[in-house]
Amino acid sequence: QVQLVESGGGLVQPGGSLRLSCAASGFTLDYYAVGWFRQAPGKEREGVLCIGASNSSTYYADSVKDRFTISRDNAKNTVYLQMNNLKPEDAAVYYCAAPELSFCPTVYEYEYWGQGTQVTVSS
Numbered sequence: 001q002v003q004l005v006e007s008g009g010g011l012v013q014p015g016g017s018l019r020l021s022c023a024a025s026g027f028t029l030d031y032y033a034v035g036w037f038r039q040a041p042g043k044e045r046e047g048v049l050c051i052g053a054s055n056s057s058t059y060y061a062d063s064v065k066d067r068f069t070i071s072r073d074n075a076k077n078t079v080y081l082q083m084n085n086l087k088p089e090d091a092a093v094y095y096c097a098a099p100e101l102s103f104c105p106t107v108y109e110y111e112y113w114g115q116g117t118q119v120t121v122s123s
Contacts (some may be wrong), residue, residue: 009119
């Protein structure tokens, strides 16, 4: 059974950093792209960033360029989202997801989803 589990969320002050983790089980992440999405209260879910099996990155959200990066550790079957210089508007539930593809697709093509981890940015 495919399962994705996010962790690493929490409360951080504006300008701070967090690293989210997405641990996979039931399949090997090596061959698949993994994306991060977020949903703030009252807003639609939006794509943030994706990493392909070849380690190429695709930004879905321009607002996070130069602040967020994505990486993967295939030995741990885990993908990370490093978030720096966090802003109040980054507060949301963050989800990782995987398509049955090795490259980063459109945000509509993700098959498997985690349960999410809350990120709160507040002083």
